[in-house]
Amino acid sequence: MNTDSNMVVVTALIRPHMEGRVVRALHELPNFPGFWLAEVRGQGRGRGAGGTYFATEHDLVYQRHLRLQIVCESVEAPNICRTIANSAWTGRRGDGVIFTAEAHSFVRIREAGERKRKEDSAE
Numbered sequence: 001m002n003t004d005s006n007m008v009v010v011t012a013l014i015r016p017h018m019e020g021r022v023v024r025a026l027h028e029l030p031n032f033p034g035f036w037l038a039e040v041r042g043q044g045r046g047r048g049a050g051g052t053y054f055a056t057e058h059d060l061v062y063q064r065h066l067r068l069q070i071v072c073e074s075v076e077a078p079n080i081c082r083t084i085a086n087s088a089w090t091g092r093r094g095d096g097v098i099f100t101a102e103a104h105s106f107v108r109i110r111e112a113g114e115r116k117r118k119e120d121s122a123e
Helices: 014-029 076-089 107-121
Strands: 006-015 036-042 062-072 096-102
Touching: 006 014, 006 076, 014 062, 014 076, 062 076, 076 096
Parallel strands: none
Antiparallel strands: 006 062, 006 096, 036 062
8 A cells, every 4th residue: 555645635626517628638647547537516615605694495406517536646736727728728617626635645456455365375
């Protein structure tokens, strides 16, 4: 298991119709590490702008976005974030957000599982 602190999780919430542009742009990066993609729903800060907003069960409205997650080395994160922002930008409200968090550990199951099997067979 890699416990280096130089790994980062980049999470981006993007508009669904921007998926193709974002994925193409990511594939053009020289050190593209791969990604996960999931459909998500939520509300941004705009629901209560200009006053107090009280949600009732009849008027809950959610925006649909895609959650794109990438685990990469910390030196690659700024370029990945910039690539996502440039390719997902429409200039309208609801374009999405990008944030990063430190990944405390990282392991590929294929590699960790293989090591385990080799250790078991050596006994």
